[in-house]
Amino acid sequence: MKWSISVGRLFGIQLRIHLTFFLLLAFIFASVFAQHGLNAAIMSALFICAIFACVIIHEVGHSLIARRFGKEPKSITLLPIGGMVEVEEMPRKPAQEIAIALVGPFINLVIAGILYLLTGPDVKVGLPTLYPDSGAAFIGQLIGINIMLAAFNLLPAFPMDGGRVLRGLLAMKLNYVRATKLAAGFGQTIAAFFVFFGLFNNWWLAIIGIFLYLGAGAESRQVVLQSLLAEVGAGEAMTTEYISLRPGDSLAAAIEHFHHGCQQDFPVIGDSGVVGILTRDRILASIHTKGLDARVDEVMDKNFAVVEANMGLDQVYRILRSGNKTAVVVMDGGRLKGIISMDGISRYFMVKAALKGTDVAG
Ligand SMILES: [Zn+2]
Incomplete structure (x- = not known):
């Protein structure tokens, strides 16, 4: 992907970070620093890094299961809106696609569970604030955000994980192209809702909506093209x-x-x-x-x-x-x-x- 730098390999998969991610980090650091001082700014930057470490583990989960099914993951790219695995080709067996999709959100729940067990029942699981003001708040919010990541990714908005599960389920009954078109159409509807709702409430959601809308369209066209090509020698x-x-x-x-x-x-x-x-x-x-x-x-x-x-x-x-x-x-x-x-x-x-x-x- 353009504008991304390679930062090494994880399980043999190239790990890349998009330059806009550093922009996001710098922006958040600067705005928290201006309002709340250096300690708060460092805390918020560390918190963002911790969230994205969880996102990377989520993507590694997808990649390793894909590899198990013989689809070699080429790279994982970290973007400000989340992670992205590039696989040579997604498996067309519905059960395999569903397994690959489900493992990501599952891993976020496992991370939340492990953090909870490590810190004990007194930890206050909460929604993320601008910056966590103590170590306990840091862990509590990290647990909260992992639960949110799992829930958000399970929304049936193709090409998000829940949307891939939906496509897999549809592909058990319909042909693959039809299943993809239906899932992508449904995903674009949800994405349009994200954009609309996000414009008034949370511009971050609006940006994610735009990426999802474009991603669903692009992947749907790709599947249609592949199936047309497969019919010809x-x-x-x-x-x-x-x-x-x-x-x-x-x-x-x-x-x-x-x-x-x-x-x-x-x-x-x-x-x-x-x-x-x-x-x-x-x-x-x-x-x-x-x-x-x-x-x-x-x-x-x-x-x-x-x-x-x-x-x-x-x-x-x-x-x-x-x-x-x-x-x-x-x-x-x-x-x-x-x-x-x-x-x-x-x-x-x-x-x-x-x-x-x-x-x-x-
Ligand atoms: Zn995922």
Whole structure:
């Protein structure tokens, strides 16, 4: 995620903190300091850090369960509005998704329980104030906030944890796309309520509402796209009429094709078969650094991805996205059959939608 810094690894998962989090911390420190002095300001900053430590443990819980189900978590990012786990792909088995979602709020309740047991029944569990004025108030409020975190995250507002549970439950009866659309629609309704209610009472809630609204829409579109892609084979969507280059061609020759045709990515074919892909980005970046006389094999991407013609387009899309590639080559029985690019995929669906007379984004 942009504007975030890596602060190390937890259980092998990269932990990142968004820079706006430090802004929040500085803002709260400064405003408490101005009104109540240094001790209060330090106390409130420590309290914010303690809350966010609980948020990180919550996210680690999600991540470790996801890993158990074979979905490797890539990173955890701490934002001022909460934590976020980036997983390669969420499992599509409803029971697994529900388990991953429930473990987060469960962990907050466990933290509250442990703090309560450690401090004994005299501790005053309370709602957070601007700053806790004693060690006992600190623990009491931390227990309170963990209970609140559990309850808030369980609201059925997709993509929050409760919303994921809802999607999982719906997906037991309906197909995954339908379940996601319903959960996302419901989540956006709740998010709109957060924004409306928050504007008059708590601007923090309004900001969370906006993020939830956008998040629900984005994830819903992603699921629809993935399911559309899964129905198509790579061989069906590949471009078979393309110009290829030779390793010894000059960059000038490549630019000639790039300039006068509409192809953006060129397979480079040597004596033994495909040896690389020359992408638009590489052509443009090399004009100045290498010059027009540079050979194609000096500039091409030798680390290109190969897919089989019978592979699902959803897998191809994942390879393109995760490898930051603009094109892959399609092989069938060791022979080059075609190329697939991001542009090609969207062109394919544009034509398909036009033929059907339906809207791809649905
Ligand atoms: Zn969660």
